[in-house]
Structures are given as structure tokens and as C-alpha cells.
Amino acid sequence: MNRQDILHSLQTTPPDVLIVGAGINGIGTFRDLALNGVNVLLIDRGDFCSGASAASSRMAHGGIRYLENGEFRLVREAVRERNRLIQNAPTLVKPLPTTIPIFKIFSGLLNAPLKFLGLLEKPAERGALVIKLGLIFYDAYTGKNRVVPRHTFEPRRKALQRFPRLNPRIRYAATYYDGLLLSPERLALELVLDAEAEGAHARALNYVSLVGVDGQTVTLRDELTGATFDLRPKVIVNATGPWIDFANRTLGLKTHYLGPTKGSHLVLDNPELRAAIGDHEFFFENKDGRIVLIFPLFDKVMIGTSDLPIEDPDSARCTEQEVDYFLEMIGRVFPDIPVRREQIVFRFSGVRPLAYTGSAKTTGQITRDHHIREDSLNGVPVLSLVGGKWTSFRAFSEQVTDRVLALLGQTRRADTQSLPIGAGANAVALKTTPDYTRQEIHAMAQREKIVHLDDLLLRRTLLGYLGQLNRPRLEQLAGWLGEALGWDDERKQAEVGRAAQILEDQHGVRL
Numbered sequence: 001m002n003r004q005d006i007l008h009s010l011q012t013t014p015p016d017v018l019i020v021g022a023g024i025n026g027i028g029t030f031r032d033l034a035l036n037g038v039n040v041l042l043i044d045r046g047d048f049c050s051g052a053s054a055a056s057s058r059m060a061h062g063g064i065r066y067l068e069n070g071e072f073r074l075v076r077e078a079v080r081e082r083n084r085l086i087q088n089a090p091t092l093v094k095p096l097p098t099t100i101p102i103f104k105i106f107s108g109l110l111n112a113p114l115k116f117l118g119l120l121e122k123p124a125e126r127g128a129l130v131i132k133l134g135l136i137f138y139d140a141y142t143g144k145n146r147v148v149p150r151h152t153f154e155p156r157r158k159a160l161q162r163f164p165r166l167n168p169r170i171r172y173a174a175t176y177y178d179g180l181l182l183s184p185e186r187l188a189l190e191l192v193l194d195a196e197a198e199g200a201h202a203r204a205l206n207y208v209s210l211v212g213v214d215g216q217t218v219t220l221r222d223e224l225t226g227a228t229f230d231l232r233p234k235v236i237v238n239a240t241g242p243w244i245d246f247a248n249r250t251l252g253l254k255t256h257y258l259g260p261t262k263g264s265h266l267v268l269d270n271p272e273l274r275a276a277i278g279d280h281e282f283f284f285e286n287k288d289g290r291i292v293l294i295f296p297l298f299d300k301v302m303i304g305t306s307d308l309p310i311e312d313p314d315s316a317r318c319t320e321q322e323v324d325y326f327l328e329m330i331g332r333v334f335p336d337i338p339v340r341r342e343q344i345v346f347r348f349s350g351v352r353p354l355a356y357t358g359s360a361k362t363t364g365q366i367t368r369d370h371h372i373r374e375d376s377l378n379g380v381p382v383l384s385l386v387g388g389k390w391t392s393f394r395a396f397s398e399q400v401t402d403r404v405l406a407l408l409g410q411t412r413r414a415d416t417q418s419l420p421i422g423a424g425a426n427a428v429a430l431k432t433t434p435d436y437t438r439q440e441i442h443a444m445a446q447r448e449k450i451v452h453l454d455d456l457l458l459r460r461t462l463l464g465y466l467g468q469l470n471r472p473r474l475e476q477l478a479g480w481l482g483e484a485l486g487w488d489d490e491r492k493q494a495e496v497g498r499a500a501q502i503l504e505d506q507h508g509v510r511l
């Protein structure tokens with residue numbers, strides 16, 4: 001069904017379950033409910049996977065550092081889900097060798113015990129012994145079914161042979177494996193299309209917002225036309241990520257579930273650095289224990305991330321101070337590779353929907369685990385999905401789906417554990433070069449729920465992330481999209497203007 005068909009169908013066949021927010025948690029729940037035959041509508045005020053889910057570090061990872069916080073359940077689940085992602089979506093999630101340059105031997109030994117005693121103000125840099133111990137545990141969680149290889153530990157001399165540009169002051173280098181989400185945005189889209197392929201009971205609409213409530217009736221707005229319409233679902237899933245408390249307020253519920261933090265990233269066009277890292281992610285710590293990642297994103301290098309408290313998720317931008325910090329961190333590990341600001345081709349920032357704790361001493365210590373909070377809208381259950389990681393979305397969605405099925409009095413008839421993602425080949429394959437043809441753009445316009453030009457530039461392709469855009473290219477793509485979507489000249493110009501403004505304001509890209 002296309003957008004108009006879905007909007008019309010809601011008048012005759014309203015949904016039993018409304019999911020507000022099409023980030024990975026809303027989308028994962030949508031897929032699971034669709035698979036179980038539930039009449040479900042997924043909406044997002046923006047595009048699919050355009051909030052926190054588009055701002056992640058793209059790691060399908062167990063979170064080795066959460067071991068130190070004692071979060072064994074979280075790590076075990078995330079490692080399992082990482083393995084499943086690599087197996088179920090092999091074209092979009094690849095094993096990623098991850099190297100930790102180690103500068104100290106004993107440092108950080110007291111982090112974990114002090115953390116348990118609540119005495120840790122700021123974690124110290126972790127040394128070789130703590131890292132070795134962590135990696136032994138991490139390997140153990142990967143289990144017998146070795147989807148990724150075990151870790152290795154190399155002394156300085158060997159590590160420098162392999163990575164000659166690495167800081168010669170290192171003592172050791174450890175390498176373990178996680179997964180890289182090549183395009184989280186396309187992975188999310190594949191899940192939406194897979195769910196809709198289950199039948200007309202599963203409908204998904206981008207650019208539709210939750211805007212109001214009256215009794216048990218909620219009001220939605222079509223952001224393209226401004227038209228509003230009402231629904232009366234049996235269950236509401238609030239999957240608005242960092243906006244959960246805002247969306248609950250729209251429903252008249254006063255909640256304080258989140259204590260969100262902002263994280264930013266840069267994409268650099270620096271061939272020297274790209275050659276120096278090879279196919280490895282470099283994962284290391286600042287002196288105060290903050291985590292830094294440098295990894296290959298096709299022919300570019302990505303670096304992140306920060307972890308700063310933030311009130312308004314809409315205000316998240318990568319600042320010049322963060323850029324300074326990232327460039328300084330690269331210098332710590334690859335000191336003789338010059339990196340210049342002009343080499344930044346893309347920057348982005350997003351907000352982690354972390355649970356409000358009030359007690360954590362540093363943002364890095366706040367749990368990344370997930371849970372459901374349940375409220376009632378005059379008798380209609382409202383499930384708020386708090387926290388969670390991209391990696392473990394499937395497990396979280398399963399938990400939410402079980403709860404929704406119980407509320408509807410239905411039983412589970414299928415599960416997603418080994419369900420391939422995108423197996424129906426709904427969508428156009430991911431490309432890393434900018435040479436899209438008119439036919440490919442038309443195919444995407446028809447099959448991939450594109451509403452705006454920026455959906456194409458930022459989420460259906462890697463054109464934005466990889467710095468492959470200029471003004472004539474934007475005009476050409478708007479022309480091709482417009483042919484398929486029936487845009488007149490005025491709309492095409494408006495789309496080019498909108499996309500250019502988003503690229504500049506949110507991603508520091510001046511065309």
C-alpha cells in the first residue's frame with residue numbers, strides 16, 4: 001500500500017496497536033507484531049530511523065566496557081544479538097576487528113570494585129590486565145557457536161609491525177571482534193518493508209506525528225498536508241526514544257523516565273589515516289576513561305563519540321569543541337598523521353535515550369539496558385520503551401511484543417530469533433559509490449517510502465555520510481525523484497532548499 005492508501009485505510013480499518021516512533025525499537029516491535037498477525041500502525045513525525053537510531057556509532061556490539069559496571073545480563077544479551085545480526089543480515093552487518101591500543105599495564109584495576117562500592121568519581125584509563133580480563137569474559141559470552149574469532153593480544157613490537165603509524169608509546173595492542181552496521185538506516189528500512197510484506201494488517205507511515213489526546217482518542221497529524229485524524233487504539237507503544245517524556249506529555253502523562261545524553265561523530269576524508277587503520281576499528285580511552293572510536297566507513301574514517309547531558313533532544317548538534325576533542329584524540333593514537341578540519345565531510349549528533357538515574361557520577365556509568373514502563377491513558381495501556389541499544393533491538397522488541405500480545409489476549413505464533421532481514425529483497429542494494437542511475441532512484445522512490453529528498457540523501461543512500469554531494473547533484477536527484485513522485489518545479493526547488501538547509505544545519509555540509 002502506498003501512503004495515500006494507508007491513510008485512507010485507517011478510516012475503515014483502524015489499528016489495534018499504535019506505535020509512536022519509528023526508530024529501531026519502534027520498528028523492531030512493529031516487525032514482531034506484524035509477524036504475529038496483530039493489526040498495527042507505526043508512525044514517525046520524521047523519516048524512519050531518523051532520531052537516535054541514525055546517530056549511533058554503528059556498532060553491533062556487546063559493550064565490553066559494561067562488564068566493569070557489572071552489567072552481565074546486558075552484555076550477554078547484546079553479544080547474542082550481535083551474533084544474530086551478523087547471521088540474519090549478512091549484507092548489512094559485518095564482523096569488525098577492533099583494536100585497543102594499550103598504554104598502561106596495571107591502571108584501572110580498581111574501577112570495578114570502586115564502582116560497586118559507589119566510590120568511583122571518574123574511571124581511570126584501563127591498563128593491559130583489566131583489558132585482558134574483560135576480553136576473556138567477552139569471548140566466553142560469544143559462546144561455542146563462534147560467529148566472530150577470539151581476541152588476540154600483541155606486544156608493542158608486533159603491533160607496530162602491523163600498524164606502523166600507531167603511537168610508538170603503546171605497551172600492547174589487543175584485538176577482538178564486534179559487528180559494524182554498514183547502514184543502520186537501510187537495515188531499519190528493510191525491517192519496515194519486511195513487516196509490511198506480512199499483510200495489510202501492518203502499516204507504516206513516516207511524517208505523521210502524535211499531536212494530541214482526548215479521553216482514549218489520540219490525534220495524529222499528517223506532516224505533509226497538515227491534516228489531522230483521530231484513532232482509538234487498544235494499546236499505545238511510546239517508542240519515541242529521547243522524546244519519550246515529551247510524547248507522554250502530549251498524551252497528558254507526566255513522566256520523568258529519561259536522563260538523556262548527547263553523542264556526536266565526524267566522518268573524515270583522510271586517506272593517510274584511512275590507510276593506517278586498515279580494516280580495524282580503534283577503540284580506546286581518553287585519560288579520564290571516556291571512550292573514543294576511530295573506524296573505517298568505506299573509503300572514509302569515522303570518529304566518535306561524546307557523552308554529554310542534554311535537555312532538548314532537538315538541539316543536539318556536533319559543536320566545534322567536540323571537533324577539537326576528536327581531532328586531539330586521533331593525535332593521541334596516530335600522532336604523526338595530520339588531520340585538518342577541512343577533511344571533515346559530515347558530522348552528526350544524536351541523543352541516547354538513557355533511563356533517568358539521578359545517581360550516576362559520570363554519563364558513561366549510566367546503564368545502557370532497556371525496560372518497559374507502563375502507564376494508563378484512561379484505561380488504554382501506554383508502554384514506554386526506555387533505553388536500549390541498536391544491537392539489542394530484537395530482544396527488546398520481543399519483550400515488548402510479548403507484553404502487547406498479553407494485553408490483547410493473544411499468543412505468540414512466530415518469533416524473530418533467526419529470521420533473515422531483507423530476505424525478500426524488497427529494497428535496492430546498498431551502494432558506496434555516488435553513481436546512482438535514474439532507474440535506481442525511480443525504484444527507490446516507488447518501493448522505499450521516500451517522502452523528502454533528504455530521505456534519499458541521508459537514509460536510503462550513503463551520499464550524505466560519505467561527502468558525495470554537491471548542488472548540481474542535489475538538483476539532478478530532486479529531478480529524478482520528482483519524476484517518480486509527481487513533484488512540480490516549485491516542489492523540486494523546495495526539496496533542494498530543505499535538503500541543503502538540513503545538511504548545513506545538522507551535518508556541517510556546505511554545498
Ligand SMILES: Cc1cc2nc3c(=O)[nH]c(=O)nc-3n(C[C@H](O)[C@H](O)[C@H](O)COP(=O)(O)OP(=O)(O)OC[C@H]3O[C@@H](n4cnc5c(N)ncnc54)[C@H](O)[C@@H]3O)c2cc1C
Nearest residue numbers: 021023024025045051052053057059210240241263390391
Ligand atoms: C551517539 C550515540 C551512539 C550510539 N552508539 C551505539 C552503538 O554503537 N551501538 C548500539 O547498539 N547502540 C548505540 N546507540 C544507542 C542506540 O542508537 C539507541 O539506543 C537506539 O537507536 C534508540 O532507538 P529508539 O527507537 O528508542 O529511538 P529513536 O531512534 O530516537 O526513535 C524515536 C523516534 O520517535 C520519533 N518521534 C518523537 N516524537 C514523536 C511524535 N510526537 N510523534 C511521532 N514520532 C515521534 C522521532 O522522530 C524518532 O524517529 C547510540 C546512541 C547514540 C545517540
